[in-house]
Amino acid sequence: MSVISEIARLIEKHSGADGIFATDIPRLNLIRSSEPTVPTHVLYEPAICIVVQGRKQTILGDDVYIYDATQYLTVSVDLPVLGHVVEASKEKPYLCLRLDLDPALISAIMLETPQENLANQLPQRAMSLNPMSEELLDNALRLLHLLEEPKHIAVLAPLVEREFLYRLLTGEQSGRLRQIALSESRAQQVNKAIGLIKRNFRKTLRIEQVASEANMSPSSFHQHFKAVTSMSPLQYQKQLRLQEARRLILSQSLDAATAGHAVGYDSPSQFSREYARLFGQPPLRDIARLKDMPQYLFEA
Secondary structure, eight states: OOHHHHHHHHHHHHHOSSEEEEOSSTTEEEEEESSOOOOEEEEEOSEEEEEEESEEEEEETTEEEEEOTTEEEEEOSOEEEEEEEEEOOSSSOEEEEEEEOOHHHHHHHHTTSOOOOOTTSOOOOSEEEEEOOHHHHHHHHHHHHHTTSGGGHHHHHHHHHHHHHHHHHTSTTHHHHHHHHOTTSHHHHHHHHHHHHHHTTTSOOOHHHHHHHTTSOHHHHHHHHHHHHSSOHHHHHHHHHHHHHHHHHHHHOOOHHHHHHHTTOSOHHHHHHHHHHHHSSOHHHHHHHHTTSOGGGGOO
8 A cells, every 4th residue: 555545544534524633643633525615715824734635726815726645735824815625526535634833843943953044035935835755745644653553642743743844844845944933034024914913903904013013114024925925914904804704704693794893894885895805705695605515614
């Protein structure tokens, strides 16, 4: 049995149904879907995603990423995206493992590996596709095998995760991942600004204030923010607002005007227009459609 086939078998065994499943291994999640899914707006957090069966498409701004078992996806900051499974069936479901990235662990490993000066390096796009390697597949398989022997997880899982990250830090993704942990890197400065926007997305966004948080001039901040996220700060804030409003309408049965006001819109008509522009339908019709969809689609 090939490494990919064995990984697929273990994901099937430890999921068993469609959805997103946390495991006993910290930061490791398993994802399964037995059919293609509709495009769904979600917030991706820093992670490595390895697909071993099926295919997925993710859209970030104007960039389209389509990936399967030949590539893995890297996400280095929080990003609002549009994603959906494009290839899956009951016979061959979409199967994926996601390892969430721990900046503190990346920093610790960096202290033990050769350094490069990234302080003034231009930030890279926070999402990328990379050719799959045998070494990463082997690491992924060893992590999954620990689910078969849970008594060893506490001691062995951290060692396998460290090796996994070490291989990433010494490979093609070295610069992108190192920028997650270096406080003086441009990407990390943008990440601080993202944190400020996420905490205050309901408030009016003042670019000067956010740029100051990132320790940049407004013009430099705008340039670097778009380089990392593929969108402007205002577009980023708008997507956060609309995704949260959608969640409130769906989970708390709020009306559109109340949800819009809760996320910072003073004008119900403006909220409805921007909602329809992002999600393709006005709030009432969109929510009616979402209620017939699996809830896990909105979680990853």
